[in-house]
Amino acid sequence: MFKNFKLVDKVVYGRGCFSQLDEILSHQRTTNSQGMIFLIDHVFENNVKFLTRIPLKDNDRIIFADVTDEPTTFYVDALVKGIKEYSDQLPDGIIGIGGGSTMDLAKAISLMLTNEGSAADYQGWDLIKKPAIYHVGIPTISGTGAEVSRTTVLSGPVKKLGINSDFTVFNQMILDPELIAEVPNQQRFYTAMDCYIHNVESLTGTYLNEFSRSFGEKSLELCREVFLKEGDKSEKDDKLMMASLFGGLSIAYSQVGVCHALSYGISYVLKLHHGLSNCIVFNQLDEYYHDYVVEFRKIMDYNHITLPTGLTNGLSEDDFEKMTDISLVLEPLWENALGKNWKEKISREKIKNLFKKM
Numbered sequence: 447m448f449k450n451f452k453l454v455d456k457v458v459y460g461r462g463c464f465s466q467l468d469e470i471l472s473h474q475r476t477t478n479s480q481g482m483i484f485l486i487d488h489v490f491e492n493n494v495k496f497l498t499r500i501p502l503k504d505n506d507r508i509i510f511a512d513v514t515d516e517p518t519t520f521y522v523d524a525l526v527k528g529i530k531e532y533s534d535q536l537p538d539g540i541i542g543i544g545g546g547s548t549m550d551l552a553k554a555i556s557l558m559l560t561n562e563g564s565a566a567d568y569q570g571w572d573l574i575k576k577p578a579i580y581h582v583g584i585p586t587i588s589g590t591g592a593e594v595s596r597t598t599v600l601s602g603p604v605k606k607l608g609i610n611s612d613f614t615v616f617n618q619m620i621l622d623p624e625l626i627a628e629v630p631n632q633q634r635f636y637t638a639m640d641c642y643i644h645n646v647e648s649l650t651g652t653y654l655n656e657f658s659r660s661f662g663e664k665s666l667e668l669c670r671e672v673f674l675k676e677g678d679k680s681e682k683d684d685k686l687m688m689a690s691l692f693g694g695l696s697i698a699y700s701q702v703g704v705c706h707a708l709s710y711g712i713s714y715v716l717k718l719h720h721g722l723s724n725c726i727v728f729n730q731l732d733e734y735y736h737d738y739v740v741e742f743r744k745i746m747d748y749n750h751i752t753l754p755t756g757l758t759n760g761l762s763e764d765d766f767e768k769m770t771d772i773s774l775v776l777e778p779l780w781e782n783a784l785g786k787n788w789k790e791k792i793s794r795e796k797i798k799n800l801f802k803k804m
């Protein structure tokens with residue numbers, strides 16, 4: 447069976463296009479609802495200049511997303527409960543404005559407002575039964591590809607796994623490179639390297655096909671222009687935003703690999719953010735992605751980035767077991783990276799030894 451990939455319904459791109467949000471939402475507004483909910487990354491909480499640009503109407507409201515930790519099923523459940531208690535009517539839409547964490551929360555809320563139970567019940571592939579309410583993704587930091595993917599990555603009571611479904615995909619994305627201008631350098635780097643690694647894992651994987659190659663190669667080229675060449679910062683932001691989108695499109699029709707599998711494990715136990723944990727893992731994967739790991743170190747040097755080390759020192763054997771369990775659940779990632787007989791090529795011992803170097 448060929449993948450019948452669901453794309454975002456509508457996309458607007460360009461410097462300043464965020465101003466079009468009001469007009470875009472006007473087509474979705476109804477009279478019997480609790481209005482629009484703008485789920486905004488808490489980094490903007492005191493940013494009056496930005497908040498005055500949110501096109502709030504009568505019943506609309508802003509909820510600030512606490513992204514200190516990455517999204518959990520518990521947090522999604524709590525936000526959904528609050529929205530349901532606020533009014534008997536559903537909102538007209540959820541507008542997620544922020545990084546991968548906020549966009550994923552917006553996706554998950556929009557799904558869980560129409561599907562019963564806990565978000566944890568739907569971690570997996572195609573478990574969602576009913577369409578979500580209208581939801582919009584507006585990135586304010588680029589790299590994850592969450593703006594275009596069919597998943598919302600959540601840590602739950604027992605696993606870190608996305609809610610993967612066609613209903614998860616945004617109805618609209620708004621790509622305005624002006625919104626990523628103020629991201630601090632280090633965070634910008636870690637999130638962007640998520641994109642770089644998406645491309646590497648897609649381009650070197652056994653699931654590769656021309657669809658994924660076309661997007662992945664272009665995205666990698668853009669990453670190099672942003673992080674290995676001098677140039678105008680605004681132009682680099684334009685490029686980075688497209689690199690993120692193309693990286694997301696590349697893995698959508700292939701898969702990620704060893705780095706993401708291990709990264710899910712280590713970030714679950716150490717509560718590291720995805721971009722940073724990917725970088726920490728990737729730096730140890732010479733055996734799998736040698737030339738790219740060499741290039742990645744060059745990119746780090748060029749951008750004056752030093753990774754933390756010794757993070758797994760002092761962890762218990764149970765912690766290493768847990769990290770290994772979480773990594774191994776992600777079978778498609780291993781299969782993409784190592785082929786159909788991947789189980790013969792990787793052992794729990796080998797995984798644990800890699801974790802011990804981080």
Ligand code: NAD
Binds near residue numbers: 597598721
């Ligand atoms: P993030 O959303 O976790 O945000 C990182 C930090 O950047 C936060 O402190 C945030 O407040 C800050 N920030 C965001 N925008 C800013 C701005 N304009 N100016 C200043 N600070 C800003 O970071 P991320 O790397 O974009 O997302 C990581 C999350 O995305 C993880 O939860 C990961 O699991 C998820 N993810 C999802 C997918 C997907 O396909 N759904 C893919 C990859 C990663």
Ligand code: ZN
Binds near residue numbers: 590706720
């Ligand atoms: Zn990623």
